[in-house]
Amino acid sequence: MLTAMPPSLAPIPKAAPQITEVIADTLRAEILQGRLKSNLPLRQDELAERFGVSKIPVREALYQLKAEGLVTFFPNRGAVVAALSSAEVDEIYAMRIALETLALRRAIPHLTIANLAQAEALLAAIDQAQAIAQWGELNWEFHALLYQPANLPRLMEWVRILHINVARYLVIFLVGLEYQATSQREHRAMLEACRQGQIEIAVTLLEAHLQAAANKLVAFLEQRAA
Amino acid sequence: MLTAMPPSLAPIPKAAPQITEVIADTLRAEILQGRLKSNLPLRQDELAERFGVSKIPVREALYQLKAEGLVTFFPNRGAVVAALSSAEVDEIYAMRIALETLALRRAIPHLTIANLAQAEALLAAIDQAQAIAQWGELNWEFHALLYQPANLPRLMEWVRILHINVARYLVIFLVGLEYQATSQREHRAMLEACRQGQIEIAVTLLEAHLQAAANKLVAFLEQRAA
DNA sequence: TTGACAAAAATCGTATACGATATTATCATT
DNA sequence: AATGATAATATCGTATACGATTTTTGTCAA
Numbered sequence: 226m227l228t229a230m231p232p233s234l235a236p237i238p239k240a241a242p243q244i245t246e247v248i249a250d251t252l253r254a255e256i257l258q259g260r261l262k263s264n265l266p267l268r269q270d271e272l273a274e275r276f277g278v279s280k281i282p283v284r285e286a287l288y289q290l291k292a293e294g295l296v297t298f299f300p301n302r303g304a305v306v307a308a309l310s311s312a313e314v315d316e317i318y319a320m321r322i323a324l325e326t327l328a329l330r331r332a333i334p335h336l337t338i339a340n341l342a343q344a345e346a347l348l349a350a351i352d353q354a355q356a357i358a359q360w361g362e363l364n365w366e367f368h369a370l371l372y373q374p375a376n377l378p379r380l381m382e383w384v385r386i387l388h389i390n391v392a393r394y395l396v397i398f399l400v401g402l403e404y405q406a407t408s409q410r411e412h413r414a415m416l417e418a419c420r421q422g423q424i425e426i427a428v429t430l431l432e433a434h435l436q437a438a439a440n441k442l443v444a445f446l447e448q449r450a451a
Numbered sequence: 452m453l454t455a456m457p458p459s460l461a462p463i464p465k466a467a468p469q470i471t472e473v474i475a476d477t478l479r480a481e482i483l484q485g486r487l488k489s490n491l492p493l494r495q496d497e498l499a500e501r502f503g504v505s506k507i508p509v510r511e512a513l514y515q516l517k518a519e520g521l522v523t524f525f526p527n528r529g530a531v532v533a534a535l536s537s538a539e540v541d542e543i544y545a546m547r548i549a550l551e552t553l554a555l556r557r558a559i560p561h562l563t564i565a566n567l568a569q570a571e572a573l574l575a576a577i578d579q580a581q582a583i584a585q586w587g588e589l590n591w592e593f594h595a596l597l598y599q600p601a602n603l604p605r606l607m608e609w610v611r612i613l614h615i616n617v618a619r620y621l622v623i624f625l626v627g628l629e630y631q632a633t634s635q636r637e638h639r640a641m642l643e644a645c646r647q648g649q650i651e652i653a654v655t656l657l658e659a660h661l662q663a664a665a666n667k668l669v670a671f672l673e674q675r676a677a
Numbered sequence: 678t679t680g681a682c683a684a685a686a687a688t689c690g691t692a693t694a695c696g697a698t699a700t701t702a703t704c705a706t707t
Numbered sequence: 708a709a710t711g712a713t714a715a716t717a718t719c720g721t722a723t724a725c726g727a728t729t730t731t732t733g734t735c736a737a
Contacts, residue, residue, distance in 0.1 A: 244690085278692085279692045285514060301718085302700085302718080303718065316606060317605065319557075320550065320606055324546065377542045379520070380545070504721075
C-alpha cells in the first residue's frame, strides 16, 4: 500500500551508525590531513578490503565525497582525490566571502554573551594549539561559532564544504610562518566588532581575513605549478 | 600495483550514459514538475521495478538528489521528497542573492555582444512561452546566461541546485498572475544595465528581483501552512 | 472497547557474484 | 626498432540474494 505520509515524520533521524558514513568520515579526514594526496587513485576493491566491507558502501562514501568536491570520478575508470587549481581556490574563496559575510551579518544581532565567551576561549585554545591538524579544526570552530546564531543550516553545511576543500592546502604553509599570528590578530579584531554589534566593520574584517588567506594560497599554488 | 598517476588524466570524462544519471535526471524532473509531491515516500524496490533495474543505481540516484536537497533520507526507513518550510525558502533566496550577485558582478566585464543578443532572444521566447514548465526552464536559462561569463563553474552548479529547490514551488503561483509581466520588466532593466556595464545598478536590480520572488513565495507558503 | 505485547510483513542496508569497460602486456608486421 | 592489432588482466558497474531494522497486523488481557 502507498501511504502518502512520511514514515512517522522526522523525530527519529538518528539511528545505527551507517557504515557509509564511517567510511566517508575516515576518508575525508585522511584527505584533509594530507595523508591521501591529490590525484591518488581510490580503488574500490582496495578500500573495501581495508575497511572489511563490500564495495557498495565504499562507492556510496566516494560519491558523497564527490558531492563535497573532495574526489573526482571518471566513469568506468575510478575515482581520484580531487586536485585544486589556483583558479578553483579563487572561486572557492569568493564563494566563502559571499556566504560567510551573509552568515555573520545575520548572526551578529543574535550573538549571546555565552557565544562571545566561547569564541574567546577558542581563540585562547588556538594560541596554545600544538598540532597543525588541531589548529585547522579549532580555526573552523571559531568561524562556525560566530555564524551559528544566524540559524541558516544549509548555508552552514555548504560553508563547511567550502572550508574543507581549501583546508588541506592551508595547513601546508601554516607551519613555520607568522601567518598564525596575523590570523589571530584578525580574529580578535572581528570578535571585538561582533561584541560591539558593529556589523559592517565585522563583515569588512571577515572579508579581508578571507581574502588574505586566498591571496597567500593562490600565490603558493601558482608558484608550485611553475 | 599502485600507480600514483590519475588514469590518463582527464581528457575522457565522457562515456556510456550511466544508469544512475538517467534515474536521477528523471526523478529530478518529476519533482520539479510537481508530479512527485513533497513528503511522498520514494521506495527503492518500487523505483527499481519501475526503471527495470536493481536497487543499487536507484540508491545512488536518491543519494545524489539528497545532495541536491530534493530528497530527505531517514536511516533504515527510506527516503521522501523533501519539503520546504518558509524559513528554508528564505535561506535559499538569501544564498541565491549572495552567490548570484557575485556571479553577475564578475560576469558583466566579460559579457559579449553575442551574450547580450542571446539574452534578448531568451526574453522574447519567455514572452511567448506557453507551458509553465517551459517558462521556468527559459527563465533559468536567462539567468544562467548572464552569469556564465564569470567562469565560476562550482558557483554555477550550486546556484543551479538552489534554483531547482525553489523552482517547483515557483510554478505554483506563476499561472494566472501578473507576476510574469513584472518579472520580465525586471529582466529587461537588468539586461539594459548589463549592456551599459553598470555593475552596481545591475546587481541592485538582481537583488530586488530575487527578493521580490522570495517575499511572494514565503507569503504563499505561510498562508498555506495556516 | 482499549491498550499492550507478539508475530508477521515490508523495507532498507550490505555481501556476494557476474558482466562490461578500460588498461596493460604480448606478439606479429612493416 | 617502432607500430598496430590482439589477448590477458584489472577495475568498475550492476544484478541477485540475504540479514537487519522497522512498521504493521493480529491476538489477548484488562
